[in-house]
């Protein structure tokens with residue numbers, strides 16, 4: 107991995123205040139691996155408390171609204187997230203795209219708003235199983251990238267490739283398929299941003315765990331991982347952070 111590895115846990119709708127003990131343990135793990143960037147995106151209710159305590163890891167949001175404030179019941183804006191201590195946010199996760207009907211345009215507006223508030227952005231893309239079976243995986247992902255990446259520049263951006271069929275299923279694409287998709291994403295990033303596109307980290311997400319992390323993180327142009335289930339405990343998440351660190355050390 108040429109870029110600093112970025113290992114991010116997405117806690118989704120999991121976590122109560124009692125779970126902060128697990129986050130403290132993850133933060134201690136992150137402190138042992140200064141060459142790896144570690145992040146956790148807890149539910150909004152835990153962002154502030156977790157960010158107050160975090161020393162070595164970044165805390166982020168799982169989503170953000172495109173507007174800075176207003177009559178949007180139930181939503182959280184980018185300035186609010188930043189004010190709570192978040193340093194980044196995920197946008198365009200497939201669960202937001204499919205369960206909340208978010209379009210590429212919606213995702214792009216969120217990414218723009220997040221960066222305007224000084225947050226890093228992890229922008230998610232990925233094909234469904236039917237799209238892969240139809241041979242459309244790369245075209246679908248390319249369309250998502252062109253439709254949802256901010257046009258203004260690559261600063262603070264990471265892309266997460268998450269095949270929808272691999273999320274929470276225990277199934278992962280072959281190493282060859284991961285390599286081909288990450289190569290294609292890199293080509294799109296360079297087409298959109300020029301040389302700056304070479305510095306955007308491309309994370310893989312979808313059933314990453316202690317057993318497969320080393321193999322997946324070792325694929326060319328995989329710059330880290332976006333981890334769901336296996337990020338909920340320090341023990342399983344530590345194994346993934348350790349796998350990233352071992353790859354740098356060679």
Ligand SMILES: O=C[C@H](O)COP(=O)(O)O
Pocket residue numbers: 116199268272273274275276311312313314332333334335336
């Ligand atoms: O954002 C994380 C992904 O959706 C992956 O979730 P998972 O590791 O539980 O498959």
